[in-house]
Amino acid sequence: MNMNLADFITLHEISQLKYRYVRGLDTQDWALVKDCFTENASVWYSGGKFSRTGRDDIMEFLKGLVTPSFYSSHIVLHPEIDLTSATTAKGIWRLQDIVHFTEENPAFAHANIKGGEEMTGAAYYHDEYQKGADGWKISRMGYVRIFEAIERPKGRAGFEVETNTARGLVTA
Amino acid sequence: MNMNLADFITLHEISQLKYRYVRGLDTQDWALVKDCFTENASVWYSGGKFSRTGRDDIMEFLKGLVTPSFYSSHIVLHPEIDLTSATTAKGIWRLQDIVHFTEENPAFAHANIKGGEEMTGAAYYHDEYQKGADGWKISRMGYVRIFEAIERPKGRAGFEVETNTARGLVTA
């Protein structure tokens, strides 16, 4: 490898982009999420169960799925990023995600969510990035599951979850 | 961004500080934890449920909560750190934490811990750091929850946990 300081700056900027993306998702800061994507970005979440093209369609989809009753923590790790040109890169990340659904969620259609479920999953993200006038953005993003587990309330007599509408943010 | 090598060194040092902090907490190495804080540090864990000011008061609080029957794994990810001067910085991190309580824990007062519970939570840390003669230290630290879940033993007929007093360390 012949990495130089500019390469480290690029890796840092792409990591910060990914961290902002998951922060936007988990805090439901839609302006922040939108700003992570190129205008023509495409996504294929959950191995293609949820695919959308174009930033506006992606945002409409995400807002329909990640509703106020969706309390999530997506963590991303192990970036293996390949700088393919001065303005393009691709990379993989491990994802682990936990979602507590406090009410029904018809958009998460494959899992019959009625409220009280917990989803825990693991996957690899396969991302593509582009650098434009306003920095690095996600141009393509998808993930393939290793596993996805659902715990339903009927089997959890001793389970209690306290969700917080602040979702990790300091609220004055 | 105009990051230079010195900035990367600072980010690295602050990350190493945060990793030592969670290692100290989870291995119950109180000298290590204490060394992470400035003398006048303040903390406001769990959105302010647990707040203390001054390193000695923080240590007294932590030792009262994180007892030998508290087996924890705190993981910290997604640092977004802002270097605010040559000797100050602030930053946010995603936290996920798992705690297995093997006995009652009155200090974790909001959850009525009798022994056998598992706590799983997600949050954002909001930290402030200061650099002094002996390097970067935490001057202020707190987190706000996304969720905090408790599994109680009555609902877990098939659950077994093996805790290890070595807590991840090599013991001769």
Place this chain on the structure above:
Amino acid sequence: MNMNLADFITLHEISQLKYRYVRGLDTQDWALVKDCFTENASVWYSGGKFSRTGRDDIMEFLKGLVTPSFYSSHIVLHPEIDLTSATTAKGIWRLQDIVHFTEENPAFAHANIKGGEEMTGAAYYHDEYQKGADGWKISRMGYVRIFEAIERPKGRAGFEVETNTARGLVTA
């Protein structure tokens, strides 16, 4: 600290090595895993419950444990890496691992796995690395648990897990 760019390149290369290792393990890409080890590497997983010396013996052991019915997500975080010479390093990492066993697994002998269990653990890895003609490799690797928990299906009336033989990879 007097870190320079070469040190950051080394830390990056060792991190990439560790990420390839866990990716190989969780995607069951045995050529990738094998390529992470020196020929004379030794391992002592789970505090020494599983110890092997020599890359071939390690591979034989891993293939016997991590079978097609073993769906895992190992995440590694908080590297504290010490560059001990130009060609040697050692380091610790936090591990959290989740395994869904879909069938019996006699190799995971201490836990009596019949199929349907979920294992969740936390530990610290204690690694040693060597740099040779083909880059950094793992020369010694082991971990000590903080905790290891097993959920058995008899206590999980509302539990469902969907495993994916793609294990996170894009398959054409």
